Amino acid sequence: QVQLQESGPGLVKPSETLSLTCTVSGGSIDNYYWSWIRHPPGKGLEWIGYIYPTGSTHYKSSLKSRVTISVDTSKNQFSLNVISVTAADTAVYYCARSGGNWYYIWGQGTLVTVSS
Amino acid sequence: EIVLTQSPATLSLSPGERATLSCRASQSVRNYLAWYQQKPGQAPRLLIYDTSNRATGIPARFSGSGSGTDFTLTISSLEPEDFVVYHCQQRSDWPITFGQGTRLEIK
Numbered sequence: 533q534v535q536l537q538e539s540g541p542g543l544v545k546p547s548e549t550l551s552l553t554c555t556v557s558g559g560s561i562d563n564y565y566w567s568w569i570r571h572p573p574g575k576g577l578e579w580i581g582y583i584y585p586t587g588s589t590h591y592k593s594s595l596k597s598r599v600t601i602s603v604d605t606s607k608n609q610f611s612l613n614v615i616s617v618t619a620a621d622t623a624v625y626y627c628a629r630s631g632g633n634w635y636y637i638w639g640q641g642t643l644v645t646v647s648s
Numbered sequence: 649e650i651v652l653t654q655s656p657a658t659l660s661l662s663p664g665e666r667a668t669l670s671c672r673a674s675q676s677v678r679n680y681l682a683w684y685q686q687k688p689g690q691a692p693r694l695l696i697y698d699t700s701n702r703a704t705g706i707p708a709r710f711s712g713s714g715s716g717t718d719f720t721l722t723i724s725s726l727e728p729e730d731f732v733v734y735h736c737q738q739r740s741d742w743p744i745t746f747g748q749g750t751r752l753e754i755k
Contacts, residue, residue: 576652577692577735577746592743626691633739634682636703638691 534559536627536639544621544646550614554627554639561585561608565630568601568612570623571641578623582630583610617646650674652736652747660755667723669750671736676716680740683712683721686733686749695734696721726752 540552554566567582581591583601591599595614603610614621622645629637651674661667671681679699684692694703696712699719709724723730731754736747 576748577737579744579746590742594743628691632697633744634694634697635684635692635737636694638693641691 534629534637536629536637538625538627538639538642540642540644542643542645544617544644545648546618546646547616550612550617550621550644550646552612552625552627552642552644554610554612556608556610556629561603561605561610565633566601566603566610567628567630567635569626569628569635569638571626572620572623580612619646622646649743650677650738650741650745652738652745654734654736654747654750656750657748658751658753660753661726662755663726663728665726667721667726667730667752669721669723669734669752671714671719671721671747673717673719673738673740675741677738677740679715680738681712681714681719682737682739683710684735684737685730686735687729688732692735723752728754 535557537555544550562585565582568580571577581601583589583603598615600613624641624643626641627639628635653672655670681699683696685695686692700712711722713720731752734750
């Protein structure tokens with residue numbers, strides 16, 4: 533069955549760039565929408581944005597100026613970049629596959645801490 | 649942005665009891681509401697979508713109801729593994745938003 537796995541640094545310094553990759557295994561990245569969602573400590577889940585394999589993207593407006601989601605179909609991967617991070621970006625980051633904007637398949641999540 | 653407010657924040661019940669969790673939206677989300685279950689150290693798992701449709705493999709003790717701004721997740725008879733966190737999510741309008749979560753704990 534389809535599985536997702538996030539990878540990337542667990543610690544990022546303030547003002548630097550957070551970069552994560554999600555690897556899709558057990559199925560093709562084609563024909564689905566792929567999202568990033570994060571869960572800050574003590575808060576609710578927060579949708580960040582999605583990408584379609586054609587490269588079409590949609591971001592949460594409050595994050596749009598700092599976030600980029602990209603896709604590499606040859607590697608069956610998609611990625612998240614968040615620039616100019618602050619402590620408020622500390623969270624568990626999940627990649628997920630959606631159907632009709634419901635999230636059926638999730639990665640296990642990766643904790644990213646923003647700290648000097 | 650549509651704000652989802654879940655109540656209560658923590659619900660204390662015993663195995664075998666009935667659980668009723670609430671999710672209220674700041675404006676109508678029609679029937680575009682889902683519920684997720686999250687166990688410690690795991691990703692959320694989709695339980696219910698479009699208010700009342702159980703996702704594949706979800707036991708019948710889980711049911712959803714509501715419309716517009718008020719929604720309920722009901723667990724008819726609690727099993728020990730149900731004492732975890734539940735999130736609601738709307739897809740009626742961008743951005744997609746989630747509630748703050750309800751923690752179900754053993755009384």
